Amino acid sequence: xxxxxxxxxxxxxxxxxxxxxxxxxxxxxxxxxxxxxxxxxxxxxxxxxxxxxxxxxxxxxxxxxxxxxxxxxxxxxxxxxxxxxxxxxxxxxxxxxxxxxxxxxxxxxxxxxxxxxxxxxxxxxxxxxxxxxxxxxxxxxxxxxxxxxxxxxxxxxxxxxxxxxxxxxxxxxxxxxxxxxxxxxxxxxxxxxxxxxxxxxxxxxxxxxxxxxxxxxxxxxxxxxxxxxxxxxxxxxxxxxxxxxxxxxxxxxxxxxxxxxxxxxxxxxxxxxxxx
Numbered sequence: 118x119x120x121x122x123x124x125x126x127x128x129x130x131x132x133x134x135x136x137x138x139x140x141x142x143x144x145x146x147x148x149x150x151x152x153x154x155x156x157x158x159x160x161x162x163x164x165x166x167x168x169x170x171x172x173x174x175x176x177x178x179x180x181x182x183x184x185x186x187x188x189x190x191x192x193x194x195x196x197x198x199x200x201x202x203x204x205x206x207x208x209x210x211x212x213x214x215x216x217x218x219x220x221x222x223x224x225x226x227x228x229x230x231x232x233x234x235x236x237x238x239x240x241x242x243x244x245x246x247x248x249x250x251x252x253x254x255x256x257x258x259x260x261x262x263x264x265x266x267x268x269x270x271x272x273x274x275x276x277x278x279x280x281x282x283x284x285x286x287x288x289x290x291x292x293x294x295x296x297x298x299x300x301x302x303x304x305x306x307x308x309x310x311x312x313x314x315x316x317x318x319x320x321x322x323x324x325x326x327x328x329x330x331x332x333x334x335x336x337x338x339x340x341x342x343x344x345x346x347x348x349x350x351x352x353x354x355x356x357x358x359x360x361x362x363x364x365x366x367x368x369x370x371x372x373x374x375x376x377x378x379x380x381x382x383x384x385x386x387x388x389x390x391x392x393x
Contacts, residue, residue, distance in 0.1 A: 119190065119191065119393050120194065120391060120393035125393060126196065126356065126391070129196065129389075129391040129392070129393055130196055130197055130356075130389060130391065133391070133392070133393075134196065134389040134390055134391050134392070135184050135185060135389075135390040135392070136387060136388070136389065136390070137182055137184075137195070137198070137370070137386075137387065137388030137389070137390055138161050138162075138182075138386075138387055138388075139160075139161065139162075139200075139209070139372060139384055139385055139386040139387075139388075140160045140161040140383075140384075140385050141155050141158040141159070141160040141161070141372065141381075141383065141384040141385070142158055142159045142160050142383060143158075143203060143380045143381050143382050143383050144157075144158050144297070144298045144380060144381045145296075145379070145380045146263075146294075146296040146297075146379070146380075147296060147298065147299070147376045147378070147379055147380055147381060148293075148376060148379065149376050149377055149378055149379065150375070150376065151299060151300075151301075151375070151376055152257075152299070152300040152301070152302065152373055152374070152375055152376070153298040153299060153300060153373065153374055153376050153381050154257075154259055154298050154299075154300045154334075154371070154372075154373045155298075155371065155372035155373060155374070155381065155384060156180050156214070156259075156371050156372075156373075157180075157261060157297065157298065158298070158381070158384075162179075162180055162181060162182055163179050163180060164179070164180065165178065165179050165180025165181075166179055166180070167219050167261045167262075167330060168217045168218060168219040168220075168332060169219055169220050170218065170220075170232070170233070171216065171217075171218045171231070171232060171233040171234045171235075171238075171239045172216070172217060172218075172239065173215070173216055173239055173240065173241050174214040174215060174216060174217055174241075174369035175241075175367040175368075175369050176367055176368060176369055176370070177367075178369055180369075180371065181214070181369040181370055181371065182370040184364070184368075184370075184390055185392070186366040186367065187366060187392050191392055191393055192363050192364075192365070192392075192393070193363070193364040193365070193366075193368075193390055193391065193392050194356070194361050194362065194363055194364060194390070194391045194392075194393075195211070195339065195340055195356075195359050195361070195362050195364060195388055195389070195390060195391075196356040196359070196361065196389050196390070196391040197353075197354070197355060197356060197359075197388060197389040198340075198342060198353075198354045198359060198386060198387070198388035198389070199351050199352065199353050199354070199386050199387050199388075200342045200343075200344055200351070200352045200354070200384075200385075200386040201344070201349050201350065201351050201352070201383075201384075201385040201386060202344045202348065202349070202382050202383065202384055202385075203348055203349060203382030203383035203384070204348060204377055204378045204380070204381070204382030205344065205345070205346045205347055205348045205377075206343070206344065206345065206346055206377050207343065207344050207374065207377050207378075207381075207382055207384075208341060208342065208343040208344070208374050208375055208377070209341065209342050209343075209372050209373075209374055209384055209386065210338060210340075210341040210372065210373050210374060210375075211338075211339045211340050211341065211362075211370055211371070211372060212255070212336035212337060212338050212339060212370075212371055212372075212373060213245055213336060213337040213339055213364070213365070213368040213369060213370060213371075214334065214335075214336050214369040214370075214371045215236070215241045215245060215246070215254070215335045215336060215337060215369070216234065216236065216239050216241065216333075216334070216335040217259070217332060217333065217334045217335070218231050218233075218234045218316075218332045218333045218334075219259075219261055219330060219331070219332035220330060220332060221319055221330070221331050221332050221333075222264070222328040222329060222330065222331075223264025223265055223269070223290070223291075223295070223321065223324065223325035223326075223327055223328060223329045223331065224264075224265065224324040224325060224326065224327060224328045224329075225321065225324065226320070226321050226322065226323060226324060227320070228274075228318045228319070228320040229318060229319050229320070230317065230318050231316045231317060231318060231319065231332075231333050234315055234316045234317070234333050235276060235314060235315025235316075235317075236251070236254075236314050236315060236335065237314065237315070238315070241367070242365065242366065242367060244365045244366075245337065245365045245367070245368060246337065247337055249278075250278045250312055251278045251312040251313060251314050252312045253337055253338075254312065254313070254335055254336070254337055255302060255335070255336050255337070255338060256275075256302070256303040256313045256316065256333065256334070256335050257300045257301060257302055257303060257333070257334045257335075257336070258271065258273075258288070258290070258299075258300070258301040258303065258319075258331055258332070258333065258334075259299070259300050259301075259331060259332055259333070259334040260295050260296060260297055260298060260299040260300075260329065260330070260331040261297060261329075261330040261331060261332065262297050262329045262330040263294045263295060263296050263297055263327065263329050264290065264291075264294065264295045264325040264326075264327050264328070264329035264331060265291065265294055265324070265325035265326030265327030265329070266291060266292065266293050266294045266325065266326065266327075267291050267323060267324060267325045267326040268289070268291035268292045268323065269289075269290055269291035269321045269322050269323040269324065269325050270287040270288060270289055270290065270291075270321070270322040270323075271287065271288045271289075271290050271319055271320070271321055271322075272284050272285070272287050272319070272320045272321075272322070273285045273288065273303055273316060273318075273319050274316070274317040274318045274319075274320075275303070275305075275313045275314075275315065275316050275317060276313070276314050276315040276316075276317060277305070277309075277311035277312065277313060277314060278311060278312050278313075278314045279311060280314075281311070282317060285303055285304065285305065286304070286306075287322070288301060288303075290321070290325065291323070291325045294325075294327070295325070295329070295331070298381070300334070300373055303316070313335075316333045319333075336371070336373075339362040339364065339368075339370070340359045340360055340362045342354050342358075342359070342386075348382070349383075364390060372384065
């Protein structure tokens with residue numbers, strides 16, 4: 118049944134939905150005000166593997182929430198969700214993880230190519246990408262194991278939606294060790310009116326002192342929630358608060374957060390994925 122009336126929505130919420138379950142262990146060694154990925158946190162969904170070559174991410178990957186793909190015109194939506202966090206004043210963002218690439222290291226200064234890390238080469242379904250100019254997408258440096266504490270800047274060369282290439286503003290990645298789980302957003306200049314389609318290479322200005330392992334990740338934000346000033350208190354979010362986001366077939370749902378403390382704290386929650 119298509120969800121095109123309030124009665125249909127109520128019916129799906131009460132009787133016909135798939136469950137989303139989050140039960141993630143805390144990730145230590147974080148910094149308040151920085152992003153952390155829950156992709157490699159243990160718990161539910163299961164801990165994901167570290168990627169190597171560029172790959173499209175789907176709901177079949179370890180680390181993602183499996184769910185039933187729908188037949189057009191039916192679509193899936195997140196219609197209801199709870200959240201409990203071990204740290205007070207915390208948050209959870211749910212993203213569709215579209216593409217990832219790992220294996221970059223923090224102890225070389227030659228350019229490190231990110232082969233096929235381009236949405237026209239390693240290509241998820243177009244409906245998962247949103248606007249054709251790629252403006253709905255977020256690109257990140259994501260750390261899988263820690264790099265060193267020696268100060269360094271990363272120059273990231275990208276391809277824009279119009280096919281032109283260029284370097285983003287250099288990103289500081291040293292001074293303190295970049296811990297496993299850290300996600301650093303890649304921003305284009307708002308004034309250039311262009312959005313990232315792919316990442317070509319990453320070049321460090323100096324060795325951080327430790328190889329570690331980091332990579333490139335592309336996601337599409339679907340919704341977010343936050344908790345209050347009491348740890349482990351359940352917060353409940355309705356379809357209207359969540360924005361009733363569409364979850365397209367094969368979407369690789371992952372969690373991330375903007376840290377409010379020196380660890381992520383535990384993250385627990387349940388959601389209802391409606392189909393119609």
